[in-house]
Amino acid sequence: MGTSTIISDWMWRCVKTPSGYEKYISREFEPSVKNGRGTALIHTDLISRGVIPDPFLDRNENLVQWIGESDWEYITEFTYDSHLQHADLVFGGLDTFATVVLNDTKILTSNNMFQNHRVDVTEIIRNGKNSLSILFESTYLKGKELESKANVLPCWNGDASRLYVRKAQYHYGWDWGPVLLTCGIFSPVKLDVYDASITDVGILTDVEESLDLVHIKVLVYASGEYSEIIVQVNDESGELVARTNVKGSDSIVTVPIDIESPHLWYPHKYGPQPLYSFYISLLSRDRQVISTFERKAGFRRAEVIQEQLTDQSGTSFYFKINNIPVFCAGSNWIPAHSFHTALTERDYKDWIRLAVDGNQDMLRIWGGGVYEYDIFYELCDQYGILVWQDFMFGCGLYPYCSDLAESISLEAEQQVCRLRNYCSVVLFAGNNEDYQVAEANGIKIDTPGDLTKTDFPAREYYEKILPHVTEKHYPGIYYHRGSPYGGATTKDRSIGDIHQWNVWHGTQEKYQDWAKLSGRFVSEFGMLAFPKLQTIQAMITDPDELYPQSKTMDHHDKADGFERRLALYVMENLRVTDMNLASWIYATQLMQAECLAYAYRCWRREWRGSGREYVAGALVWQLDDCWPVTSWAICDFFKRPKLAYFAIKRECAKIQIGMYRNNDDTIDIWGVNSTLKCESLQFRYQVIEVHSGKVVMSENLLVQLLPNQSTELITGYKIEPSPYVFVFAQLIDSHGFEVGRAFDWPQPLKYLKFSQSTKVTTEIVDNKTVKIRSDFPVKGVAIEADSGTVEFHDNGIDLAGPDDIFELKVVNGSLTEDTLFSVEYYMKNQEST
Known part of the structure; x- marks a missing residue:
């Protein structure tokens, strides 16, 4: 059996910096901030040591731009003591222009943040202490150098030199993000020592259209000498569903497996998410297990459908999962x-x-x-x-x-x-x-x-x-x-x-x-x-x-x-x-x-x-x-x-109502149903005066919402007696529970005059529920517990009047009888009219 060890305890220092920041050149090595994962980025290290202010605060972003124009070095020492045949250093992510030296021997240069590297260091590593260093050159300056030898190319957001560099582009700044050109080790460096090892496993699945059979290819990537691969598959309950073994010693071996009646994976609105466990083992010539690997995978049939549409030009572009x-x-x-x-x-x-x-x-x-x-x-x-x-x-x-x-x-x-x-x-x-x-x-x-x-x-x-x-x-x-x-x-x-x-x-x-x-x-x-x-x-x-x-x-x-x-x-x-x-x-x-x-x-x-x-x-x-x-x-x-x-x-609930007010003061109402069965529901809609809360019209209908689509309920209903009324609609199931609710308010909202007598009240029912009510129609009620630690399942809600009582459920934290709430809603502090 081999070992895999994360190389940690990194130290950092500034190697070269722009004019005016020379004081950082002579800085001694400082320990990298410990995060338990063996990663190290220069900005977080500088912040943790108090060298720079937090760039997320105030306008401190402007004070730290020199960091991206500097070169930085990370070093560490580790002890090696092994008589196994192979030693690899694995670099999961280096940001971005990196030169790696082990024991004074250059083993890697990298210029792509999105690549990983496995380097055989068997001939360089030594028993006892080993030194490892990584020099990160300024991405900004390297990019400008590459750009100067070619052309300044068109781009939106950030300095155009980013186009020449395989680095996270948002580090150069975006229309929502700061310019923080960091560098460092963003995925752990590992030392793998082994006689034979599984270095990776790929799982390719093909679910037949009938959904009753899945063809699987397990791709086993191995290094070193071995004689056999065993693949075992267990379902989500732990039951063994397949086991096979393959003779061989290649660096890549494909192991085919078929599973009948597979438990399929679905998006969360459409079904469960079962994941199968794959256990892979390498055996030596004497059938001893010398390396193991475990991975989970789900089975699903996924397609993008682009077909001619009915009554409209062009083609569809939708995802079909397990034929849904x-x-x-x-x-x-x-x-x-x-x-x-x-x-x-x-x-x-x-x-x-x-x-x-x-x-x-x-x-x-x-x-x-x-x-x-x-x-x-x-x-x-x-x-x-x-x-x-x-x-x-x-x-x-x-x-x-x-x-x-x-x-x-x-x-x-x-x-x-x-x-x-x-x-x-x-x-x-x-x-x-x-x-x-x-x-x-x-x-x-x-x-x-x-x-x-x-x-x-x-x-x-x-x-x-x-x-x-x-x-x-x-x-x-x-x-x-x-x-x-x-x-x-x-x-x-x-x-x-x-x-x-x-x-x-x-x-x-x-x-x-x-x-x-x-x-x-x-x-x-x-x-x-x-x-x-x-x-x-x-x-x-x-x-x-x-x-x-x-x-x-x-x-x-x-x-x-x-x-x-x-x-x-x-x-x-x-x-x-x-x-x-x-x-x-x-x-x-x-x-x-x-x-x-x-x-x-x-x-x-x-x-x-x-x-x-x-x-x-x-x-x-x-x-x-x-x-x-x-x-x-x-x-x-x-x-x-x-x-x-x-x-x-x-709006994205499985069952919901949609409404749209047309320019001629007519309204369309439809239902949406993301379930896979027809839903029979009571549909109630009311036309209500915004200012007074008076119900001027109300109707109840039994409706059928077709599965996995929208269903038109009312088209072109003329709103009477004036445009300053809103429509409140509900869908109610056979048990009397509201499963969908929606409001249509006259647009734009700035023209509306709500009652100045509006009073929104809260009532704690238990430690997980609070009732909200209003004596007049109200828009956008936002509630927050005074502790700031309570999170509700909904917020920014509309209320139709005194009979429309809404229950907010606590999803994080809990309420007490002493909990106070801050309540905001549209036009809460409206001027006298």
């Missing part, structure tokens, strides 16, 4: 920290739970970040979240050369081979918005011939190298050239996916018009909002800067033109009577919630059944933040949900 068409409501995912080694397993679990609890089906890993740690995909497998995986290219016209192409090919091979083991991963996309950048610069995206000789040479990566690697190492998974991509242009709304940014960016359309801005699959759209007050107070330490338009507040908003655009959407829609910080936070969050709810509501309507999958997915930009900031995120850096998170959760 799935409307993918979800989010885009960026790295949840600028220094992602700072994230813990608990952090990842909290984020994935937020997605699941928010009724989301899919997360798109955006191409300007990182290929996530294994824990991310393990949790998506465990909790039933589909993953759309971009390759790491974002918003630029990347250069082409043979060396870079070779590096990208190896990067892709390693990442595809790693990610094929996760059943949650259902798509690879070549890049984020690179085809759009080409179009914006007048470059054709379909020029034939030698792609490397065109004005868009990176097409060689997206149209040849990446699909070839994907097909070779993960046959059957869908490869998409880019996001967005589909028709003659990236703006074609009838084919492929689109990024719909004509709300906020572009033509800055009214968000009430989302229905006119749909696409077959909307993989990006969004609206900006401030984070919660506690988050702002955590990122700004100067009390005098705690107002909406302060310089420090502006520093923590990287979006171009955010002052004008945010004010435009707030003032266009809401009545603002106070510009203090708390009021402005609430106004921006309510506006974001209304905006994004409109999008999901309108687009889920267009999931109309077989042949009419006119819109098949909506992925909001974005779920998370990488630092404390005002951004498009629906949960801020500290995982605190904004009101939009709850609005999306309501």
Whole structure:
């Protein structure tokens, strides 16, 4: 048996720094901050030693830019004492230009953050003490050097030299993130010592269309001498379902296994998430176990369906899992920290739970970040979240050369081979918005011939190298050239996916018009909002800067033109009577919630059944933040949900009502049903005066919601007697429980006059429930327990009047009879009229 040991106890120092920061050159080696994982990033080390201020606070980001223009060295010593035949050093992730020296011998140079390396050091390592050093040269300066020898290329966000560097592009700054060009060891360095060892295992599965048989290929990567491989498969209950052995001694061995009547993996809204356990062993000639490996895998059939549609031009673009068409409501995912080694397993679990609890089906890993740690995909497998995986290219016209192409090919091979083991991963996309950048610069995206000789040479990566690697190492998974991509242009709304940014960016359309801005699959759209007050107070330490338009507040908003655009959407829609910080936070969050709810509501309507999958997915930009900031995120850096998170959760429930008020004061009402059976429900809707709460019309109907689609309930109902009434609708099951509720308010909300006598009250029922009621109709009730540690299942709710009592359930923490609440709602402090 061999051993695998994490090399830790790293020490760091500055080797070279720009003029004016010479004091750091002579700094002695300092110990790296201990995080239990053997990783080390320079910014976190500098912060922990008090060398630099926290760049997340105030405007400290500006004070630490010299770090990215400096060279840094990490060293350590370790003891080796073994008589086994082989010793490998395994580097899981080096950021980015790294030179590795073992015992004064250079063993590795790397210039691609997204590659891992296994180096045979058997002839260099020695019994006793060994020294290991890694020099990280300035990514910024190396990128500028490469750029100076070629061209300054078009890009959106960050310094253009990033296009020449295989590094996380968001480190260069984005319109939601800081410029923090870090370097270091972001995945552990391991020492593997063995006579024979399983270095990796790949699991490829192919579920037949009948769903009653799965064909499995277990790819065993081995090193050293062995005589036999044994593969054992147990189901989720631990029962043995397959066992096979293969003679041989090759470095890669394929072990075929068939399993009948497999327990299939489903997205969380559609079924369970069983995971099978694979146990692999290497045997010596005398049949002794000399190496073992364990991996979990789920079985599912995943397809992307692009077929002609009924009554509309173009083709569908939807995911089918185990023969079930799935409307993918979800989010885009960026790295949840600028220094992602700072994230813990608990952090990842909290984020994935937020997605699941928010009724989301899919997360798109955006191409300007990182290929996530294994824990991310393990949790998506465990909790039933589909993953759309971009390759790491974002918003630029990347250069082409043979060396870079070779590096990208190896990067892709390693990442595809790693990610094929996760059943949650259902798509690879070549890049984020690179085809759009080409179009914006007048470059054709379909020029034939030698792609490397065109004005868009990176097409060689997206149209040849990446699909070839994907097909070779993960046959059957869908490869998409880019996001967005589909028709003659990236703006074609009838084919492929689109990024719909004509709300906020572009033509800055009214968000009430989302229905006119749909696409077959909307993989990006969004609206900006401030984070919660506690988050702002955590990122700004100067009390005098705690107002909406302060310089420090502006520093923590990287979006171009955010002052004008945010004010435009707030003032266009809401009545603002106070510009203090708390009021402005609430106004921006309510506006974001209304905006994004409109999008999901309108687009889920267009999931109309077989042949009419006119819109098949909506992925909001974005779920998370990488630092404390005002951004498009629906949960801020500290995982605190904004009101939009709850609005999306309501709209994406398995069963829900959708309503839309047309320009002629008629209203359409429909139901959406993501279950796989027809639902028979009571449908009640009321027309109510906004100011008085008087019910002017009420009707109850028995309705049938068809499975896995929307069902039209009322079309073109004329709202009487005036436009200043709202519609309150409910779906009620056979047991009398409300399973769906929705409101349609006259738009824009700024014209509405709510009763000045409105009083919202709270009543604690038990330590996990609080009742909310209002004596008049009220919009956007946001409640927070005074302790700040209680989290509710919903928030930002609407109430129809005294008979509409809403129960909030506690999902984290507990209530006591002494718990006090802060309550905010729209026009709570309205002026006299």
